[in-house]
Amino acid sequence: MSSEAAGEEVDLERIAGRGEGGGGVRHGDLILRFADAALGDSAEELGSVRREFEASLGSEALVDAAAIVAIFSCNVRVADATGIPLDEPNQDVRLETAEIIGIERFDETGEPASG
Amino acid sequence: MLRGLLREVSDIRTDLTAAQRTSIERLARPGMWWTGAERVAIAAEARAARACGLCRDRKQALSPYGSPGEHAATPLLAAPYVDAVHRIVTDPGRLTLAWLDGLRDEGLEDGPYIELVGIVATTLAVDTFRRVLGMPLPDLPEPQSGEPSREGPAVAARPGTAWVPLVDPREGLSEVYDDNPIAPYVRQALSLAPDEMRNLIEMEITHYLPLEAMRRPGDAAGRAIDRSQLELLAARVSYLNGCFY
Numbered sequence: 624m625s626s627e628a629a630g631e632e633v634d635l636e637r638i639a640g641r642g643e644g645g646g647g648v649r650h651g652d653l654i655l656r657f658a659d660a661a662l663g664d665s666a667e668e669l670g671s672v673r674r675e676f677e678a679s680l681g682s683e684a685l686v687d688a689a690a691i692v693a694i695f696s697c698n699v700r701v702a703d704a705t706g707i708p709l710d711e712p713n714q715d716v717r718l719e720t721a722e723i724i725g726i727e728r729f730d731e732t733g734e735p736a737s738g
Numbered sequence: 739m740l741r742g743l744l745r746e747v748s749d750i751r752t753d754l755t756a757a758q759r760t761s762i763e764r765l766a767r768p769g770m771w772w773t774g775a776e777r778v779a780i781a782a783e784a785r786a787a788r789a790c791g792l793c794r795d796r797k798q799a800l801s802p803y804g805s806p807g808e809h810a811a812t813p814l815l816a817a818p819y820v821d822a823v824h825r826i827v828t829d830p831g832r833l834t835l836a837w838l839d840g841l842r843d844e845g846l847e848d849g850p851y852i853e854l855v856g857i858v859a860t861t862l863a864v865d866t867f868r869r870v871l872g873m874p875l876p877d878l879p880e881p882q883s884g885e886p887s888r889e890g891p892a893v894a895a896r897p898g899t900a901w902v903p904l905v906d907p908r909e910g911l912s913e914v915y916d917d918n919p920i921a922p923y924v925r926q927a928l929s930l931a932p933d934e935m936r937n938l939i940e941m942e943i944t945h946y947l948p949l950e951a952m953r954r955p956g957d958a959a960g961r962a963i964d965r966s967q968l969e970l971l972a973a974r975v976s977y978l979n980g981c982f983y
Contacts, residue, residue: 639977640977645970648966649966649967654963654970655970655974658975658978661870662978662979669870669872673871680963681962685871686750686754686962687963687968688963688971689871690754690944691945691972692866692867692971692975693862693864693870694863694942694946695946695975696862697938698924698976699830699975699979701855701856701924701928701938703830703831703981704855705855705900705928706838707899707926708900708923710923
């Protein structure tokens with residue numbers, strides 16, 4: 624299943640680690656492996672993917688990618704620690720994406736959270 | 739090993755390094771609710787959580803609230819607050835309102851909690867950036883003396899939208915939001931501690947995108963990866979963290 628994002632067709636199932644390839648994004652497979660290594664526990668794997676990333680996309684791209692990993696790791700904590708809902712303009716996209724990639728948050732009642 | 743370009747901090751965008759330096763340096767100063775020493779201690783716990791054995795065991799457990807034990811922690815912070823810092827860092831996807839209510843029962847009020855969340859989140863961002871690039875983590879600053887202001891925002895925050903009260907941007911536009919009406923919930927989330935919110939905004943603009951660019955599909959604001967690449971990476975990071983706000 625796919626969705627339009629940033630003017631390009633993106634296979635959202637790749638976000639959940641299903642399927643193969645880069646989800647329709649240039650160097651997508653490498654980008655996904657970079658995310659996995661960045662959040663993983665292996666310094667060796669991170670070093671290896673980092674070198675591949677820099678060789679393929681360049682140093683500036685590596686810095687910008689590290690910045691994205693950093694700020695989204697930060698924003699996730701803010702969102703999860705405060706229980707904020709999703710902003711209204713994004714709700715339809717969020718629900719569609721949740722269904723596709725199979726991710727849902729559950730609140731303490733066991734029901735899917737509203738945002 | 740990194741190739742030559744990234745060996746020097748000066749090769750990294752100056753807006754990134756400036757925002758990160760500010761995030762670390764400001765930890766030393768008394769905040770709204772915590773002293774400088776406590777703020778630095780919160781940041782130190784956020785950093786220590788990544789290697790915490792109890793957190794690792796909990797992360798593997800079916801329920802995150804069943805594993806007994808204590809974190810090896812600074813005596814400056816009460817145990818429930820240390821636990822809060824560690825959980826926010828290591829298992830954010832399984833935080834619940836019931837857990838937060840438990841913290842409230844332990845005496846942690848919403849204002850100090852939000853300041854703590856801001857410190858944890860931005861410290862984590864700085865450390866994550868440097869760890870991902872294979873760079874050493876910055877030293878935490880020496881705390882400055884002085885008392886926290888113990889004054890909340892000038893405009894009342896209202897409960898009901900999130901687990902914590904939020905200042906409505908229409909009511910706190912100039913006092914809290916610096917006359918910027920564009921305030922998605924991730925910004926409002928820290929509105930009980932406006933200085934933490936402002937710091938997060940600066941981190942967001944420099945590390946992700948300015949808000950105007952966020953709203954324009956395809957606009958990567960001159961970053962070296964295009965918008966599709968950027969959003970794919972962001973989505974995967976959020977997914978792996980158990981959230982896709």
